[in-house]
Amino acid sequence: MSNDSPSGPRSPRNAPASDRDRPPGEHDVKGLAFHDEEEEPSPPPAGRPRRFTWRKLVVVPAALAVVLVITYVWITNVELDSIAENSLAGxxxxxxxxxxxxxxxxSTFWVLIIAIPLGIALTRRGLSKAAPVVTAIANIGQATPAIGLLALLVIWLGIGPSTAITGMVIYAVLPVLSNTVAGLKAIEPTLVEASRGIGMSAMGTLRKVELPLAVPLILAGVRTALVLNVGTATLATFGGGGGLGDLITSGIQTQRMPVLVLGSVLTVVLALLVDWLASLVEVALTPRGLEVGQ
Amino acid sequence: MSFWEYLGNRHQQLLTDAFQHASAVFQCMVIATVLGVLIGVVSYRSGWGSSVAITSTATVLTIPSLAAIGLLIPLVGLGVAPTVITLTLYGLLPIVRNSIVGLRGVDPSLVDAAKGIGMSRITRLRKVELPLAWPPILTGIRVSTQMLMGIAAIAAYASGPGLGNEIFRGIASLGSANAINSVLAGTLGIVILALLFDAAYVLLGRLTIPRGIRV
Incomplete structure (x- = not known):
């Protein structure tokens, strides 16, 4: 890089005349050749590790495609009776x-809308006293079974997709919230002080220093929320919310294994696909400077 | 019928369910801990082995538990078998990951010293490495237990044992007066069990973490 910049001290154009006959990195002092030692190890920009390796991009979708093809071939060839056919009709x-x-x-959209601003608010000076209370609630919340929460909401709000979504949001807000708080708290206080010291506003510090540094942990929280939500969405069927859980439960209730297996396989494929997509997003959005060297 | 009357009337059934719930989770946790630590011990020294162990267990965790139960029913039928297999599989991940992390975190010079005074590989593992790696493993066990409490509730749908039956009974009788009591009893019962287990682990930690590395 430094070779292209016209102001670079060692670019051939403004180097002493005698240096021009020498290969780059070599200098002529009174007829003797000297090497620049610090120039030798090539700087990182050229050899930056690629973010997306082939393995990361190909293995999961290929494996899932194989599973889907096998399932498709099996389900079209297996004998279905009228009950099973009804469950899969149209x-x-x-x-x-x-x-x-x-x-x-x-549900993931709402989780992010609620949890990330709340997490930011809880780490500001005014509200930081409330943080332990929220952590305590979060711990008890984690001990609550998703199915119990959903069942209570169904009794309270009635049956339907919006009830299921409410339950999923409540259930997934906690991990994202605690990840956001942890991410913002883990930031070196001297960095915040330094940015305030050079005259950045509180808002500017948050936007340019704190949030970029907390991105990896926040993204990990988002991925957790997505995976949790795919899982909790299978329970939506108990609240009349539909989803692939419907196939699983009707397969169990009617004792039709093809329906059960198809529902389960599709759920597994969807969960792994979502997790894979989230992992790609995680890699793409992490600031370059925070990447861990391989 | 108020919630307290419900509890009074059904306490026999509820206690049985709670006991079965706790015992299923406990037994599966014992199996998962033994297997998880074993996998950790076998794989932590090779980078390849531990990444395979962590990736495969993480993949299991990504799968929704209802789907895992659904895939097991054609193979092992309804009832206790799919419950036990699912709980054990899901319990593995935090334990495997934390034992690998814990065992790798042991100061190599300590292991060297143990080797130097003539300890065999097994003795080193038993007397030096595992005691030092125990706190993170115990954390893994706590995380697993909390997760299994919820998964065990779902397993009741496949005729598994435990408090999940109360919840599903409530869902099945939506609109009836006892629906809310039944769901509430099952849910609160699981929360209480989870908190009790957690307290037990804190106690276990005080008793089993070597004095020298207690924080």
Missing amino acids: DTVQLRWWQHVRLTAI
């Missing part, structure tokens, strides 16, 4: 898949 399967995706996406 585009039920697609419908359930998209319901599941929608439940996951909507």
